[in-house]
Amino acid sequence: MVRKSKQEALKTRQDILNAAISVFLKKGVAKATVHEIADEANLTRGAVYWHFDDKDDLVTAVFEEAINVIIGVTEEAVQQPDTTSLEKLKVFLRGPIEQAIKSENVRNIYTVLMHFCDHGDEAANAYRLIFRAQGYYEKQLRHLLNQAIDDGYLRSDLDIESTIFMLMASMHGLTLRWLTPGQPIVFDLPAHLGKITDNLLLGLQHPQSNVTPITAGKIPTQA
Amino acid sequence: MVRKSKQEALKTRQDILNAAISVFLKKGVAKATVHEIADEANLTRGAVYWHFDDKDDLVTAVFEEAINVIIGVTEEAVQQPDTTSLEKLKVFLRGPIEQAIKSENVRNIYTVLMHFCDHGDEAANAYRLIFRAQGYYEKQLRHLLNQAIDDGYLRSDLDIESTIFMLMASMHGLTLRWLTPGQPIVFDLPAHLGKITDNLLLGLQHPQSNVTPITAGKIPTQA
DNA sequence: ACGATGACATACACGTAAGTATGTTAGTAA
DNA sequence: TTACTAACATACTTACGTGTATGTCATCGT
Numbered sequence: 001m002v003r004k005s006k007q008e009a010l011k012t013r014q015d016i017l018n019a020a021i022s023v024f025l026k027k028g029v030a031k032a033t034v035h036e037i038a039d040e041a042n043l044t045r046g047a048v049y050w051h052f053d054d055k056d057d058l059v060t061a062v063f064e065e066a067i068n069v070i071i072g073v074t075e076e077a078v079q080q081p082d083t084t085s086l087e088k089l090k091v092f093l094r095g096p097i098e099q100a101i102k103s104e105n106v107r108n109i110y111t112v113l114m115h116f117c118d119h120g121d122e123a124a125n126a127y128r129l130i131f132r133a134q135g136y137y138e139k140q141l142r143h144l145l146n147q148a149i150d151d152g153y154l155r156s157d158l159d160i161e162s163t164i165f166m167l168m169a170s171m172h173g174l175t176l177r178w179l180t181p182g183q184p185i186v187f188d189l190p191a192h193l194g195k196i197t198d199n200l201l202l203g204l205q206h207p208q209s210n211v212t213p214i215t216a217g218k219i220p221t222q223a
Numbered sequence: 224m225v226r227k228s229k230q231e232a233l234k235t236r237q238d239i240l241n242a243a244i245s246v247f248l249k250k251g252v253a254k255a256t257v258h259e260i261a262d263e264a265n266l267t268r269g270a271v272y273w274h275f276d277d278k279d280d281l282v283t284a285v286f287e288e289a290i291n292v293i294i295g296v297t298e299e300a301v302q303q304p305d306t307t308s309l310e311k312l313k314v315f316l317r318g319p320i321e322q323a324i325k326s327e328n329v330r331n332i333y334t335v336l337m338h339f340c341d342h343g344d345e346a347a348n349a350y351r352l353i354f355r356a357q358g359y360y361e362k363q364l365r366h367l368l369n370q371a372i373d374d375g376y377l378r379s380d381l382d383i384e385s386t387i388f389m390l391m392a393s394m395h396g397l398t399l400r401w402l403t404p405g406q407p408i409v410f411d412l413p414a415h416l417g418k419i420t421d422n423l424l425l426g427l428q429h430p431q432s433n434v435t436p437i438t439a440g441k442i443p444t445q446a
Numbered sequence: 447a448c449g450a451t452g453a454c455a456t457a458c459a460c461g462t463a464a465g466t467a468t469g470t471t472a473g474t475a476a
Numbered sequence: 477t478t479a480c481t482a483a484c485a486t487a488c489t490t491a492c493g494t495g496t497a498t499g500t501c502a503t504c505g506t
Binding site: 165 | 250251252253254255338339340341342343350354382384385388389391392393394395396397399400401404405406410412415418419421422423425426427
């Protein structure tokens with residue numbers, strides 16, 4: 001049977017994307033072949049080349065969901081009423097990771113992006129979009145930091161750019177290590193995320209702040 | 224001229240390694256061909272296959288220097304007299320990055336490792352060694368943290384495992400973002416590294432600690 | 447001084463993967 | 477119902493990259 005309905009064709013497209021993620025997680029983006037991806041989706045290479053121009057286009061399409069998550073978090077942060085600017089900041093910082101906690105798909109795409117893909121010209125196009133999304137995120141973070149300073153939550157003598165760099169790097173590193181494959185011990189990030197972000201902001205607040213730091217409790221779970 | 228002396232042959236080997244790094248930084252490990260690497264070193268593929276078993280072996284050899292840096296930092300941390308355990312901890316945390324600041328070669332290898340290489344089976348062997356080195360680092364970090372707690376520098380109610388994860392992730396993320404290629408703004412990490420690590424430890428110390436946080440000063444440099 | 451060998455260069459064989467061209471069938475609009 | 481076309485499958489071409497086999501020459505031991 002060929003020539004499916006539009007509804008089914010759209011599902012086929014999604015099947016290919018999911019299959020791509022699956023193969024990427026096994027072989028890496030560079031080593032993954034279109035043939036393998038098609039097999040994984042129970043299709044042929046013809047189907048893949050129908051829905052996507054080439055491998056580069058497919059890779060970009062896979063990463064689009066992750067990009068939308070970043071942008072989505074950024075947009076949401078703007079319109080959050082009845083919370084303090086400090087709380088907004090915390091929610092914003094946790095945003096991308098919380099999306100990954102919720103959705104296995106997002107988690108997988110993050111994993112591919114950070115561990116099974118390199119900046120070689122294969123995915124250069126996709127990386128440009130990612131960088132752009134991070135640019136939005138950074139811009140919004142700058143705004144939230146300034147607001148938190150104006151509201152008196154953070155020290156007024158902060159070096160904003162250093163702070164932005166440190167915060168983004170820390171959240172990036174947290175996600176990266178959390179999603180590192182092939183490690184015996186998997187850290188239970190969801191359980192500790194709140195404490196960790198609080199702790200990161202602790203040094204940025206006024207000395208008299210009394211936020212509780214990372215205290216004893218949960219033990220990392222086994223894989 | 225063929226058949227160099229042992230001295231020269233060793234230099235040829237190093238040339239190949241440097242050429243490999245150079246090509247990896249341009250094309251990524253997966254897309255880099257042995258031919259290109261040989262060209263970059265003004266040699267032929269024959270030379271490369273003489274010094275290394277295959278591409279995998281070459282990749283592993285490139286990463287060995289980075290691995291030695293990690294292990295070197297870990298070893299050094301053990302024997303540092305006349306400093307407090309807190310200061311030891313700080314030096315230890317900054318160690319890998321400081322080595323990268325000093326040596327362009329180390330910096331380049333880090334960059335390849337974090338941005339131009341994926342976990343696809345190509346470099347699976349190399350990654351195993353990296354993970355092992357990180358294991359040593361983590362073990363030593365655990366020891367240093369416990370010591371700092373015993374000496375009264377850090378809160379005694381810390382969740383050690385969470386702390387280890389946060390610290391390693393943050394330092395990892397810092398390095399990662401610092402060495403991200405193709406970004407217009409390059410953060411001046413060397414200038415801010417001290418303050419940033421101090422800030423990371425701030426939340427782990429007793430409330431009465433008066434470490435100054437990230438304050439205004441340097442502005443990120445242009446690339 | 448002379449064979450043995452180390453340090454490469456050259457040439458070839460093999461597989462593999464991307465892209466494309468073309469075939470096939472079933473929905474879809476008229 | 478019929479022409480048209482969307483949604484694939486199949487077959488083929490091209491190209492490249494790896495690994496290896498073989499050639500070559502200077503150096504080193506004796």
